[in-house]
Amino acid sequence: MNEELIADAELGEESRKFIESDLGRCVLGMAAQEVLLAQEKLGDVPPSDTAAIIELQNRVKVGKWFEQWLVELLQQGEQALEIFRHEKEQQ
Numbered sequence: 073m074n075e076e077l078i079a080d081a082e083l084g085e086e087s088r089k090f091i092e093s094d095l096g097r098c099v100l101g102m103a104a105q106e107v108l109l110a111q112e113k114l115g116d117v118p119p120s121d122t123a124a125i126i127e128l129q130n131r132v133k134v135g136k137w138f139e140q141w142l143v144e145l146l147q148q149g150e151q152a153l154e155i156f157r158h159e160k161e162q163q
Contacts, residue, residue: 074159077152084149087142100139107135 090096110131117124 074156077156077159080152081149081156084146084152087145087149091142091146096142100142103135103138107132110135 091100110128114125114128114132117128119125
């Protein structure tokens with residue numbers, strides 16, 4: 073159990089470092105731009121072009137998911153660290 077908590081905590085820390093890094097900010101910015109671009113294009117697609125609508129909706133989802141995944145990893149890491157600390161205090 074402790075090994076899993078430590079691994080989650082380390083992954084959360086790596087996620088935090090990535091989010092705060094120049095590379096992380098750049099990639100998150102690119103994902104946000106992709107979402108905005110897809111949303112903008114979605115307004116110009118004819119309602120009958122379901123394939124284009126689905127493709128653009130998927131681009132929006134993936135762009136939003138990317139940031140969400142990183143935040144979830146960060147939160148899981150923080151929770152794991154808290155659990156690990158609490159278990160150490162109980163010993």
